[in-house]
Amino acid sequence: MLLTVRAESAPLIDFLRTGLAPEGVRVRSIAPDAPAPVEGGALLTTDPEEPGRVPHLCAVLLLDRDTPPPKGRDAPPVLRMPFSLGALCDVLRAAGCHPLAGPNTLAAGELTLALDTGRVTRDYGILALHPQERYLLERLLRQPGRVLHRADIGPWCFDYEAPPRPGQIDVLVSRLRRRLDRNFERPMLHTMRGVGYVLHP
Secondary structure, three states, X not given: OEEEEEOXXXXXXXXXXXXXXXXXXXXXXXXXXXXXXXOOOEEEEOOOOHHHHOOOOEEEEEEEOOOOOXXXXXXXXXXXXXXXXXXXXXXXXXXXXXXXXXXXXXXXXXXEEEOOOOEEEEOOEEEOXXXXXXXXXXXXXXXXXXXXXXXXXXXXXOOOOOOOOOOHHHHHHHHHHHHHHOOOOOOOEEEEOOOEXXXXX
């Protein structure tokens, strides 16, 4: 997928390129006065009028935390800056794009995550997860049985301007482990000390 970004922020562009390139997403930055892309893909823009002018793209409006979103039925999807890669993928899916390759439902054993709705089930019971926990679970489900390195968790679960402080990743994993493994005899989420975490189906 091609992700076009109309925003003057070198840190944002670097964050997107570094985090999304391994997933096969190409990130292109365009100037504020450049014409909108004509090919498909997705567009992140800070111009509230632009999404209505590019119906051939999945357009998402980037807003800072204090700016009120546009109102009305035709208002574009909004993504608050700064954001995590997990939050970006959620908003792109809501806009009708599928930013990452693969099926719409990820599964490992009796654990499933429906990406379009965010619904998580284990052994047919619904698990209520916080968005950060769901972003982490998605990363684990994309590589079940393989180690997810600690360094790869931060960009997907935490805002790009506020990387995780010491201990935050441990707390996040602990919360997810409680939700996944509570009430089940067999734990699924395991720690590989000094390396990362692995989900065993």
